[in-house]
Amino acid sequence: MIRVLVVDDDFMVAKIHSGYVARVEGFEVVAVAHTGADAVRAVVDLRPDLVLLDIYLPDRDGLSVLRELRTRTDADPDVLVITAANDLDTVRGTIRGGALHYLIKPFQFDALRDQLERFRSLHGTLTELPGDAPAGQQEIDQLFGTRRTGTPPKGLAEETAEVVHRVLREASAHGGDLSATECASASELSRVSARKYLEHFVSVGSAEVRLRYGGTGRPERRYRVAD
Template sequence: MIRVLVVDDDFMVARVHSGYVERTAGFTVAGVAHTGADALRAVRDLAPDLVLLDIYLPDLDGLTVLRELRADPATEHIDVMVITAARDVGTIRGALRGGALHYLIKPFSATALREQLEHFSALHRRLHQLPPAEAAAQEDVDVMFGALRTTRALPKGLSEQTADLVEQALRAHPDGLSASECAQVTALSRPSVRRYLEYFAATNRAEVRLRYGGTGRPERRYHWRP
């Protein structure tokens, strides 16, 4: 079993995320922490395989927790997945530079988290199959570095990070979003969001449904395909 530490300042949210973890085959919740200091102690005491780390904590922010984990030889090997409502580019960049495996934006569905946990499980198995001293082939490296991302051949002018933001917004709103609504959720411009939405529609990752009402052209609403 892969042991997970859930870190979130909100007790109810932590309980919900713990439920998501427990319902994913091969995973179990090793513990729950609600502050940064408690998270650091829990990692040292429980030695989990994976930490689901919130950014907004009442004492230390999540990025500080991540940096302290990486600076301590006893915890530097612990894998971290950030789960947070923080969507500013500076925080996302800090998580990437700090070695976070993935960044899930709240609110997200049980399916979105389960998919990332399953990717992590595949990566975990792969890493344990290879002895530390063995030379890895390029395909092994591709699995290790790409197991937690969906490989996309994005058109020129589209970025992977922004595509992830728009994808998470759609996943978190199963009733669909218009381009304007998605722009508000992601804090991006409407024209920029529209390009990503149309890309997802063109590649069959999202479904477009027309909503009629009043006068004028029908509204295009985008729904992420499971």
Template structure:
């Protein structure tokens, strides 16, 4: 399958260069051009025919929302748009959603945040290109409504999936420290992800009582056959 062709649009030359570098670090994506005004963005989209546009809202000659509207009205192959902007007012966000952006990323953001959105877009694009139809569960995962639940601030889906995989592959249970060592996180960060998995029903936690000190929290995957309506206990009491 061909790489996703990306057009980077930002009024700041340095920001555009940084975003270009971030995109080019993701396998399956190729930046085909940059634009720094709305008019140049529209001309580049007509000339380069990108699959995806990283679009800033604040442009010197017109709003990125106007660029989005014109992209939607132009003839020819459709183009997807990922808004990457400092605009955080509700009206702009709502207008972008109604314009059909695939995601809305507010500056400043971490490289991981952009990579996560690109990875999700790539998975969605591949799945829709290879299958005539898909089920509701997969649609939910693609649109971020899967079993992991909404993520608390500061957590990313990519790292959550790594933590969930480590938990599933361990063959038993893990402490936050052990999980962090496997995934490359601090104990505190690993525990935040593990507690999120517990809250969303994807993991269970029990307390292991030692001879002295505080009990240790041990995490394991939730049973696959567990009913989503049957709430599991947050902690299992020790036996004996």
């Protein structure tokens, strides 16, 4: 069983999220914490595999909890951030802190279930890889793809998301960015479809967008992999 710690200041929300976790096969909630201090203590004492971490906590913000879990404890759980915070500074902070993904409240059960199932796949892959043998590029791509592209919402295919993200990475690797039109050409998609995937990557924090102003008309949106 994958052991989960639920961290949320709202008792009812924590109960709902715990119920969601219990509905997904292979997961169990080992504890619930309502403050940052309690969350850190629970991680040290119980060593969960996964933490569902809120950002808005009564004693400290979730980003500081995430940093402490990474630097000041010998336990090293994976973290899925679940919060109403949707500002880019917070999103960037969670990415730099090593969070697996970021869910914005409120959300439906299916959104959390998809992330838990993705984590179960990642957890299983890491468990199956031999500890004394080098990982192949295919395994590495699979693991990092799981962390960075996010589960596409309904209407977007995972396989196509991987293609678009690869095109985005290649453009960024050469020091540049690209437009939806350029991405569409490289990935053999329509411009509308390419932009949907690019905006999805922006929403989950794995891509950044800037505006290029030209002559007349709307500014062009340019995409690159997030730092």
